[in-house]
Amino acid sequence: MQLDTYITLAHGNGGRFMRELIQTIFARHLDNPALDVHADAVCLPWHQSEIVITTDGFTVKPLEFPGGDIGSLAIHGTINDLAVVGAIPRYLTLNTFIEEGLEIVQLDRLIANLATAAKAENVAVVAGDTKVVQRGEGGGLYLATTGIGFRDPTVRLGMEYIQPQDVILVSGAIGEHGTAVMLARQQFGLHGDLHSDAASVLPLTQALLSLSGLRFMRDPTRGGLATVAHEISQVTGYTLKLYQAAIPIQDPVQSVCDILGYDPLYLACEGRVVAVTAPQQADEALARWRDLPQGQSAAIIGHVQVGPARVILQTQLGGERLLEELEDDPLPRIC
């Protein structure tokens, strides 16, 4: 694969350029082909039980936005990567990169919110490191977290279990995090009462774990629902068909996207889950989600069919179009 010469923002957007960068530099050197590309969290063999580990960086701009901030987002983002592989989060480490000149009262507020979110999820922050970088060499505050959780060793989840006719569900409306952060930047002159969906998805993932037909779960963050669908199709070699009319999208999100030319399918969520189940258990999965406060808008949004590897959107008018893999970065620093 031919690499570019310089890093661009597209190398961080969760789409094709980022995947190629990770494959050709990180996974190649580190002898770990699955690194970050297909795995939310990795299982460490340890005696008879399973320890699951994940790591995440956070660079969201602005640092505070309606519905969250970089502190609570770091907790929810890390917890969610453990939750979607069926683990219960337990420990977290925290790295902070602080830019010289950050207001200390803001740092205090952000770390307080991080701590509150961690406590609410029964996660202990057990180690930390702090670096300060010169003014102009940071974005105010970057965070890096590593989360450790425990998992029942009988849990079997992964894209490799996905089969044709399997059903795709989403736990709630998409694109709210991306839209709320975008509006918080105020660069568009748009204002609304949109809030980020950032939250722990642990109740949603735990609700489905006892379903024998549960194949795979993923939280659609950077790159959104379309990017999760692309990852599944690339790994499995199957075609994913999504039903546009069934995908829950709040009106304000759709309006903002219409005005600015964004496609909500590519916008980040930080509190939603995409699940793939056997067809005969999809209704039960949907019912379990809808029983939860955070799953009221859950929906069946597509299915898997025999290949080739591609993602097809069945439009509201009944037509079909190919969903491209993300290339241009609609929203850098969304998480």
Added chain:
Amino acid sequence: MQLDTYITLAHGNGGRFMRELIQTIFARHLDNPALDVHADAVCLPWHQSEIVITTDGFTVKPLEFPGGDIGSLAIHGTINDLAVVGAIPRYLTLNTFIEEGLEIVQLDRLIANLATAAKAENVAVVAGDTKVVQRGEGGGLYLATTGIGFRDPTVRLGMEYIQPQDVILVSGAIGEHGTAVMLARQQFGLHGDLHSDAASVLPLTQALLSLSGLRFMRDPTRGGLATVAHEISQVTGYTLKLYQAAIPIQDPVQSVCDILGYDPLYLACEGRVVAVTAPQQADEALARWRDLPQGQSAAIIGHVQVGPARVILQTQLGGERLLEELEDDPLPRIC
């Protein structure tokens, strides 16, 4: 404690301002008074054995310097925090914050060196995340790593085991990392053949673990030897006396410090260990270190005595002076 209004570089230098920042914001909110201040790595209770975890951020500037680069430094720095608590490093997670515009060939080289260093230490990088930040909002590349290791549960190390009359040793000459990075910045117009001491200290720490009189080990990174001595005196309440004539310092390091007005006692090492042992085992510890290639210059450099909590330097002329806790930042972004 009264906090300042804005973050300054001194909040990241390992000295007093950083300690106060961590105590008043991070440790307070996160309900973990030991967070980063006194612990290199934290033990996670898990069945009958001990898992040890640590986390580190790396912002060194320039990204490459004689004797190392940010990639190998991230491995060695993380491994060393596990090694000094008596653990054997095993797994690592890697977060990268890449600035738009970084040359991809340089990123490739840095990650390759990181991978080489990890393989040499039998450490597997098991999870990663990549963020790209806009041009001007990063320092080229920042790394954040979390290391996980295993420890024999019979190991008992910690500042709480230190007693009066205990002996302080260092495994080699100090200040080489700080001096090498400083010269690599070329802002002083000085050039030399100084190399960073950055390396794994695992052979040094493992060599002492069977000594029943081993109390405590620490790698003197940010803030250097003087900062480790201050941390010990603050936690134990004892006086630490260091013998200036016994502290190994290479001539080129001393010369550069004399020219620029730095005190090598405050400069970072990235491949040295400070150990505290019972007096009757100090000679044995010294002999074990000197048997190793990386311990040839090891020396007994001080002892612990009944308080008050302070650090005294016995000068080469026989006088004594108080070593202050680090306040001004001699070298930001040294690690």
